[in-house]
Amino acid sequence: MGLLTNLVDHLKAIGTGLKYLIPRRLTLMYPEYVEKLPEGYRGYLRYDNEKCIHCSLCARICPANAIKMYRGGDKKLRPGINYTRCIFCGFCADICPTGALEYTTIQDIAYEKLEDQVYPPEKFAKGVPQPVYPEKPIFIIAKVDEERGLKYDRV
Amino acid sequence: MELKERIETIVGSTGEVRIDRGNIVVEVKEPKKIIEIAKKLKAEGFDHVKSVSGVDYSDQGYFEIVYHVSSYSTPELAKAILVLKVKVPSDNPRSPSLIEIWPSVEMMERETYEMYGIIFEGHPELKRLFLPEEFEGVYPLRKSFKIKEEGIMA
Amino acid sequence: MILIGNMEEFLRRAAKWLIEKKPIRDVRDWGIHFSLWPVHLTTACCGVEFAAVSDPKYDAERFGVLPFVGPRQTNFILIEGTLTRKMARAARLVYEQMPEPKFVIAMGACAIDGGIFWNSYNIVRAHEILPVEVFIPGCPPRPEAVIQAVMKLQKKIKRGDYYYGVERED
């Protein structure tokens, strides 16, 4: 009796495995396909020098002390960020009263040097670091799918 | 509150009972008396300890050991959190271990020893738990142990 | 006996010389860059995301990244998050046991500069004890970022821009 049920259960397990043999892939073929993250994803920060009102709230709320205020030539305080410490919590962008700091949806970057990850205000204002893809990627968005969990639609 | 009265009779003159934000706080007057109280509380149905914490009040000359006790087996006691507090002098922090009564304190008392240097008398394995050897004799959670802090300026 | 000993020594030298020569070296580098085998050393909580790198969605095996058990069979350490003092010793030990050539990637803010734990008294920065090739900021970094780092390392290896236990002649 026990043996028989065991055999049946074994067969059921194998059968279930076989059912998924036909490729119904969950795999995201990064970097050929790149997931476009939803609006509001907390990735690398964009800093707008014009909008900054030098209030230093961002530096005060930063949990990792990654944002520091630099005194510029005009005696005004401006934030610079050190991505070696940043934990991408987005508190700085959420407390910024003027929208000078905003998050972007980019978060797939690696660096070869430590110094490259420090962004003083001038470098910070120049723009967001961009990931490098070997070839032009196809952007997709992920969606929940009843059949296979996640599916990827082209943008 | 009925439970508070019950605990008051248990504690008697060895401690003070009050209610703080819904939790029953028992401040034990003397470290030696804590064993006695704990035994009675265990008999009452408080069967495990949720957390053992040290708090450093060495500017006032003492450390506080805080036990948060509750129950799994008695549903109505499970709703309550009993805070058992005892003060030990910061120059000679010693208190009896409650491991005999509540075995669940074992790791937590060990951690409190490691972080504050509070000696729990009767604990069978009172040695460092998390920290590497170079922290022998250094008690990092004491207020006298300072760590780096940075301002907001670069 | 002495003659054979010399012979062995000579052959070893010849092999070392040969392996640094152009076409052979290129083939070797090409081979290595597809077989980055990280050792099973989960240093901290970024391991959660490293597990996600090998999960069906990201599938790092596409890049030849497959965790192996013993340090002797691996050539790649991924420092997954904070290195505490205790763990730093283990990481150093594991690194020393690995055969040349070997590579280190520091994953997560903690591995680079401590991240939110920067003022902890019990942490070590990865680049202070190991020669880190690529850094991945983030807490934890997205699996995509880990793949980016692997690709960066692969490029570096293909360039031949690494140390192979012997000094290169050119």
Next chain:
Amino acid sequence: MSEEGYMLLQIGPQHPGSGHMRMLVKLDGDVIVDFIPDVGYVHRTVEKIAETKLYIQNIPLLEKPILNDSGNANLAYIIAVEKLLDVEPPPRAQYLRTIMAELSRIASHLYGIGILSILIGSSTGFMWAFGDREIFIHLMQMMSGARITYSYMVPGGVRRDLPDQFREEFRKAARYMRRRYKDYEKIIIKNPVTRARLEGVGVLSREKAIEWGTVGPNLRASGVAYDVRKVEPYAAYEDIDFEIAVREEGDCYARLLVRFQEIMESLKIIEQALEKIPNGKILAEKYEKMIQPRAKKLVEGTGRIKFPAIYVNLKPPKGEVFSRVESGKGEITVYLVSNGSPKPYRLRFVTPSFRNLLTFKNLIPGHRLADFPAIYGSLDYFPPGADR
């Protein structure tokens, strides 16, 4: 070999079955006679650092130790801070918190199941559980804007409202998961290999579980129906109808089953929460009116909030609070002492894995070495959580 003829075996920290810890196992033949967990490989001194950070800055800090269940870690701390500050979040925020906590629980359980599977040698289990975990991570990413570290709850509310497509996406995910559960049943739960490895192994009796202060699914698998969500309802659990998954056996298999059962129960909770969720604000009135109007205009229509500037200067009155929540791995407790300054005077953060450490240590002796990974995996022990 020691003098008594026992063999001392060291497992980890570099080992596929050890995680971030070292284990000293004393063996007589292949029976474990003594077991010493050497923890502290991920001890990052959270409690000390917390004393140097502002109340708001501790939100991401306390998520890190319980990274694979960060929604619940976040909630435990926020409840404590709100008790101190005497702030009540609006009802909609309470429901959003419940949804977040439950999604986080599902992800945590799937993580635990995946790790248990790989430890008992079933790669299929790992791939399935981790693949399905991505779906719930996708949902939480929609809600909070991060993959793992959500930092979703702030004192007085939550940071974001529900995205428009969330309901639709969750409905699909729930249907997918229910269908998938039937397959899980065949390929993992009732698989004779799994049962042979787990049934009757690592039996934790009810008395011992209580004595050692075990928490979470491990406790409930030993027949103790203790769940903080029922005992002391927080967030919106009071209005939600759900059952506690309890089993009597107390072995590794029961712990696995409790986790699966809780996943299904969580799906029900989220469905109810989505049905009952009231309209309204997501941040308490007190903080809402402190946000500058021009800042409010910036996030209009996005469902996000801006933080009021007071968040960098939260000064709760003197006092102490204790909070507990039921996370995926078990009860998280936070004991917070304030002396009226903007930084906590003392923050005691007891994680489920730390409390399960004693169970882990005491449960192992007497078993065969081959059962060691099964017991370790079934306890869902997460070393960064235990070490903090």
